[in-house]
Amino acid sequence: MTKLTLFTDLIGIIKDKASQSKAALLSKPTTLSLLRATTHNSFTPPTHKHISTLLSSSDGSRATASSFLELLMDRLQNTNNAAVALKSLIVVHHIISHGSFILQDQLSVYPSTGGRNYLNLSNFRHNTNPTSWELSSWVRWFAQHIENILCSSRILGFFFLAKSLTDGEERVSGLTNGDLLKEFDSLVTLVEGICKRPNHASNESNKNKNKLVDEIVNLVSEDWVVIESVVIVEVSEIKERLGCFEFGEAVELVCCLKRLEECREKVVMILESQQRLWDLVSDVKDKVGMEVYKEKSKVQKEGRSLRFSESDRFSARVINSRDSLWFPSGRLL
Structure with missing residues (x-):
């Protein structure tokens, strides 16, 4: 000092x-x-x-x-x-x-x-x-x-x-696709923010440790336990709905999953993380990406144009007729 x-x-x-x-x-x-x-x-x-x-x-x-x-x-x-x-x-x-x-x-x-x-x-x-x-x-x-x-x-x-998340799976299963993607995007942004944490030498001697910084690190580590569990529930629900997303939603979903996957190295470095999360993210990202690829190839063969604008993004999506015909998990009403 x-x-x-x-x-x-x-x-x-x-x-x-x-x-x-x-x-x-x-x-x-x-x-x-x-x-x-x-x-x-x-x-x-x-x-x-x-x-x-x-x-x-x-x-x-x-x-x-x-x-x-x-x-x-x-x-x-x-x-x-x-x-x-x-x-x-x-x-x-x-x-x-x-x-x-x-x-x-x-x-x-x-x-x-x-x-x-x-x-x-x-x-x-x-x-x-x-x-x-x-x-x-x-x-x-x-x-x-x-x-x-x-x-x-x-x-x-x-x-x-x-809040206790014991009913997390039930709550998420009741969301529309648009709302689920909106929630997931906000959680990915939260994880990305955690990954920007300033450098913190956890192996510093007790003499040089700053307990104020340690307290903040501990608080965010506690946050991560909850955040990770919510993300796992939402990605698991997304996996259940594969095949039920519109093209624009699927594209947004792939982008979000890629962003989350890019956080893996930093998260593993600074926090205790479940391997289950990253295996699930990788699996769902590959499957949704394949859906997007197939849909794009199909449209190109048919000679149609496939576009989606900002108004199609999940942040502004409204419930459509397809949402009213399916449970959010993909099961028919």
Whole structure:
């Protein structure tokens, strides 16, 4: 740790003490809990006790939850300190994974516009010292990961990291082809984002380890266990429906499966992954690709043109007559 880093951390400690004293004097318990959970210390994550106290203090009426979310987002988006930003993101992640329904509901509608760069941290930079510069890359990556989780959760219709997926196969079997492909695309995007994780030396000595970074790595590893299980269920359902996809859907499906397969090397390197997933992805990709090839060859022999436009993409697809004649799994009504 450099002298500059030590000096910066000392200033951070002074700021934390001053802010917490002010919140205590003004009798603002939620603000005080948030400040305690999101200190300027660059090497230690917020304790579970501080996070639990914070979430419980904000769990009540919708108005209370909304005020807390606004306070948390102000803390996140107005800081220029990487440690504070990362700890604020950890709190957001805990809301997604373990928060009450009312907190999750308020998070899902904040801000009302949603969309890309939801947390507005894609350009975050904190270059006071080497540690803060390194942590900045983790802020940008972890924020993007959380945005992707929120996007996938909106598409699936629930916070899937927090919900038991014992009925996952039944839920997926009831989706239309278009909805299934839309969900699958969002999950592939989520996996692609995980693969962009900054370098993390897991074999560092305990002396040099940053426990704040370790906490983020552990949280995303826990996310992956759920994400992988959802992806396996969806790819298995896609396999059941082979032969039931329109040409445009099949093309989109091949593209998604290729994108997922390209993540394999990185995922295996940084996470514990089931071989079953990659065998399934490879098998389904080859079979769907063969369907696309046969359909294309058939059309070319018949001299017809085969085109599909942006309006045919699964993101804008509507239910057609074929969907009403078949179960999503491919069985006749």
